[in-house]
Amino acid sequence: MTSTTELHAKSTTSSDNSFLQGVKDCVPTLLGYISIGLAFGVVGSASGMSVLEIALLTILVYAGSAQFIFCALLLTSSPASAIIVTIFVVNLRHLLMSLTLAPQFTRYSMLRNVGFGTLLTDETFGVAVTKQMQNGKLYGKWMDGLNITAYSFWILSCVAGAFLGQWVANPEKWGLDFALIAMFVALLVLQLSSVSKNKIVHYLMLIGYMAVSMYGLSYIVPSHVAVLLATIIVATIGVVTDK
């Protein structure tokens, strides 16, 4: 596969470990952050949260789906314990992502590792594992560039959304909600294009199992639980069926 060879050749350039390269690699994901962040700000205001509360939630929780669910639960006046438990389950998938990335960073200090983990999101995970597959190695400075760019844009977008809510009352109309889905599609394709040819059939089969599991599980559990269960089940199938 020529594209893979090119990508591997790229790994020798020194720019791949720089903070600036991390910032650059974050740029394609920003449209997703901005549109979802604005939408969240609007939803947050509509749920009766103040700008301060929206900012606090954004800065401290920093997880799109969890923030939206937080608003939904607030509106139905769920008890605090129920909100906290739900948020925990919604974000438990980050445990798998963190577990996947962590082995790449053992050469860095504990404090830096806590930093990498703190700013881990679906998007930064996707970009990082893709980078790792292409270059074979991940660097702390690059990760910081990626993480800090994503985190800043997320905070700015959510707060801007809280202020400008009335102007973008319907971000879906402009297709902006699809930015995130398109991003996951592209990251998935990039992952597969880095997989060696003899393994691609195995991976495509796993994606087929994912489709079936997600469909089946969606009947019995909420979608965020389905994401978690389907991933655990199919990754296990992956190990068992691997030759």
Added chain:
Amino acid sequence: MTTTASMVWLIIGCALVTWLPRIIPFMFVRSVKLPDVVLKWLSFIPVCILSALVFENLLDTESKNFVTLDWPVFITFVPTLIIAIVTKSLSITVVAGVVIMAAVRFFM
């Protein structure tokens, strides 16, 4: 620009339960050598989780009895996937996806 103490505590509680799953593996993996089978299992996580996030959005679970395809999203997904495969570019895919989604919503 106001809030209440109970709201702040609620947000802090939510922050803790989102933070811990994110950092614990980063703290723990340093001191433990993971067995090969676990590393192998972890190597399948990216593709599984990324496809889970895609499928989650393609399915419409709102209608109570049946899980169906979210048609506007699915119709947009097909050309977006093709564009992703052809261009292998994150930015082009995202921008094209948004434009196609807007067009689909406009005509449907």
